[in-house]
Amino acid sequence: MFQFIIRRTVGALVTLILIGAATFFLFVAAPSDYASLACGKDCSPARLEDIRQALGLNLPIHQQFWDFMSGIVMGRDFPTGHCSAPCLGQSFYSGDMVWSTIMDRFPTTLTLTAGGAVVFVIVGVGAGMIAAYKRGTMVDKVATGVSMVLSSFQIYVLGPIVLLIFVYSTGWMDNPAYHPITENPWKWFTGLLLPVLVMATIFTAQYTRMARSSMIEQLAEEHVRTARAKGMSNKYVFFRYAWRGSMIPIVTVLGIDISAMLGGAVVTELTFSLQGIGRLAVDGAVHKDLPLTMGVMLFGAFFILIVNILTDIAYAYIDPRVRLS
């Protein structure tokens, strides 16, 4: 296990460096940069050069890349002050340190992700398991039918409808907003309740169907048939034998979904006017803000890699046949 973690960590670092390089060089290959955007319409060559100098864009590209990547581990100095490690640079647009901006926005994304995951794993997987257990009955048909309908919804459709009903028309709930849990736990809970539920609804439908089909597949396996033949009860067979095997594909997709959400649930954040990592990524692209874009990309990639490692570890626990190597 230890060797596995070391090996995967080293691999993750190499991957992050490659992602950083790819993002950086694609960005600088674009025909215009932040300096020309900031320079405005009365841009003169001298003015443009002043801006590029102020932003460090006049340095050779490889120097800029090295400064950025080395700053992650060693920190960097800017005219506005020192940026401690992990330093993801200084935003061209806002002038803020990218790391502090990301940390400011991350709790919103984390709350959305964690809250959504809890709901759709418990409800979605639970409903799918029950549907598989009660296959062919009315319970199964209702669960399947509802999940089919809900999985055809999109956040940008369901979100505005929910806002219209619960916020704009009735005033039952306030406009969604993030409040730190340390300030007011109740406001923290209710502030993001609507977006969490909307997001969870979409995912729940998918996980219901996935859990149901995965469980049905497991119930047809030979070892489950053998267990039944040996006289074990349905409930015992279901929870002791079939359940674990059915979790492998669910864990795989869960890992992908969580890492994607941690990188920024852009559509949810835009729909509910939330300021999370997703909005930050969009802002970075719109403003041609290289440090912000690099920072968000690396931050998102970091979580994808971490969650992948955790997913692989989870496989080993779920399925004893899987050996970490």
Place this chain on the structure above:
Amino acid sequence: MKPISSRRARAIVVALAAGSLALTACSKNEGGDSGADSKKDQKEASVQSKAVTYADAAGSTGPAEAVPGAKTGGTINVYQEAGLSHLDPGQIYVSDAGQVANLLFRRLTQFKEDGKGGVSVVGDLATDSGKSSDGGKTWTFTLKDGVKDQNGNAITSADIRHTVERQYAKFIFDGPTYLQTWLSGADYRKALPNGGFDGKHLPDSVLATPDAKTVVFHFDTARPDLPQTLAMAGYAVVPEKTDTKEKYDKAPVATGPYKIASNKVGKELVLTKNTNWDPKTDSVRHQYADSFDLQFGITESTQTKRLIADQGADKNAIQLTGGVESTQIQDVIGNAAVSKRTVKGYQPYVMQLTFNLDRVKDIKVRQAITYAVNSKSLIAGEGGAYGGDVAPNYFAPTLPGYEATYDPYGRLKTPQGNIAKAKEILKDVPAAEKKVVFAYSNSEAGQKRKVAIEDALTKVGFNVVSKEVDSASYYEQIGKLNNPYDLYITGWGQDWPSAGTVITPIYDGTQVADGSSNYSHVKDPKVDALIKKALSEDPTAAAATWKEAQHYLLEKVIPAAPLWYTKQFQLSGSNIGGARYGSVSSLIDINRLFVKS
């Protein structure tokens, strides 16, 4: 002379693009009875275009006239889509930061509105709007007593000197450059490379501060507009002792009625009362609300929905620079209760179809296109009557000197374009000159405009080749001297109510260069002479010269076909009092607002 202030138009691009991004099929939203609304708007427009007066000490003395029914207390929520790129006054040029600057910062002079269209320049930090001598080449300002920054430090002439000189430093690159170039020429940074931070200063022959209360500007030519220039947010005072250079952008020191309590860039900016602001020294601003809570990242569509719904915290909310989203205009104007909570008026921007005179050399081609363009179709794409009005000439209704009926191409009579007249003009024009390359921005608004332009010109017999340009770098691309385009839509708005900030930047032949705002590359000796003459005259005489320049340009040169005037239409919550359209800002007048209960 090189006034460089074209980033106002970037604000147009940002503002219009942000609004236009939310446009969908707009056929239902014609803005109600367009005809009746337009006539009323034009009547109001003539009010907005009254000449600016310069006030004396009496007009500059505080406190500001009380807003009827005003109460103190409460928090005003302010919704905005994009965050503010700068809070350092020296870097402020665009309207969103400018609105916030009205609450935070004071400057030598300020605009004051009487609500009936009358606009005057009053002394803000200064006792009056300034005294000129030496034929307008010298301007003297005396500072008021008792004006302090948020830390309780008195503002002195040394702070004014510092405010001006720091603009010469390289880290200030986004703000206005009028004053610097008037004082030190086009290469002003060479006159003071370190912005005064190294102890070196501008000579007294340029900027003098003989005592702690007096500031004297010396120019090589008359500058009658100086009081208006100094009213720009970009020239708000930066106290010398508290200047942290690049860091100032995050934590500027306030001199206005509010100061920054917290600032999360792009997310939330909270302003609270500045207890060191003395209303007796301020004839413009108020301090009714306890705080302003600016929340960013809220799209114009969501802002409109929230304010129409008017629930909870939205009752205390306003829009900063956004407006009613065009697809929801009918929801607003069709509901009397909601409609009462709107403010509207003309913005200073005129949208034009600019010709690249280096390529479109035949004046008959330019004439024909000017007759042919369909303003009605273009305006429909902007939200109908609430989004814009047909522009018959180059001067916006907010500009002193605006002539509502000056319409040499009959655009008011035939806003859909006069195809017959255009065809007649083009009769003898060779076919080779009827092929035109039209550049358009690849935004949603740009796509709609492309369709309208292609449709109109094709009807006349032009072969239109449309080229898409990345919206983020649109102005950079069309601003290149050797760009490969014949036509492009541009917009321009005055920096202050003077035609000098319209004609000069976009038609001055001495400013034809890469990145210049003279997108048509006009180099006409008569235009240059008229510009030079007008810039040295007092406002009354200058008005006649600007009028002559406009007429000459539009009739004899035709560097652009005027298309439409832009309008602003904003909504506020039901608990907001004092809401009134500000002619100078073209936005809700943020200085007058209060929370009703």
